[in-house]
Amino acid sequence: MLTFATAVILLILTPGPGVMTTAGFGAAYGFRPSLRYVLGLFIGTNLVLLAVVSGLAAILMSIPWLRTVLMLVSVSYLLYLAVRIATAGARVAFMEARVPPGITGGVLLQVINPKAYAVNTSLMTGFSYAPDAQVFELASKVLILNAIWIPIHLAWLWAGVSLHRLDLSERTHHRINIAMALALLGVVALAMWSATRPHHP
Template identity: 50%
Template sequence: MIEALIYFTGAFFLLIITPGPGVLSVAGVGSGFGYRTGVRYIAGLWLGTNLVAIAVVSGLAVVLETVPELQLVFLVVSVAFLFYLAARIALAGSTIAFARAVKVPGAVDGIFLQFVNPKAYVVHGTLFVSFPLGFESTTTEIIVKFVLINIIWVPVHFAWLYLGVSLKRMALAPATQRRINILMALAMVIVVVLALLQGQGMLDG
């Protein structure tokens, strides 16, 4: 059982530590809007990821895997939202007139991002199905996995927030800070492109 726990935590750590929409957006929100906004955004992401995990356990992931049209809807909505969030990060602190009305990201944005992100369903589906821990009780195993996931998830996302906030607190010149925000947003756009390519592969397959 100990070996199974190590495999499970190692797999999840590798899945969550690598740059993806969640952690990149956390760093971008921290860099563009600061610590308090970042904490609210993380709270939304945390609630969203646990709701997705609950949905996976209850069988929604199976529905997503068997209905290509539903996969397409989730993919289009998630990509559109990621572009929207990237634009908000890129325009944070900008002197462009219309950018001043850009809404600060909050908990609702974090929840929505996780809810429409097909990758979140795939990751949690893999974790809850492919890594049995050896408990006799299915309920116990699910609870243990939820606890382990959250123990890893929370500090990793706060580490990315710290990275983003640290860039903001360096008292960089406004132009430099804007360039950093734009780079953060571009990184998210790259993730969006990769999501599109991966999603197209899933739909074609």
């Protein structure tokens, strides 16, 4: 369970479309106006989680090779993100805010966000800690995920608001990108470690 919680923290802390736009909206519109967008992301990520759990998770439990393939796809995407972040150059890898935030925009982004599917698939299938009590494991994973998701996204929103006020050097921007990429690589290592652990029937 501790490994799962650690993976959740690292996965959510590292930037994908959701957190990058959260920080971007925070910088452009401020904290309170952007809360509606974060609420939309929250609803959207739970819709993705429901889609994964209600269909894909059941298939993965019964077809080991498919579970392995999807885990590899998820890990590959996370590695791709890490490379993109590390090579982003001298700008922090936030997406530019182009339109005002809103609940609908947040929901739609998560529904089409490949990282959301990769993250939820990895978390639901790659970090088993109660194989003999799958209902308990599923329910606790959902609770842990949401309990960590909310404060971390609010922190990313605040980071966007705060970084907008700072005049950071190019070197500092580059160091921030490297730190985020290393955190994402930590998640990849955790996922691979969990996937290679023996699962008891």
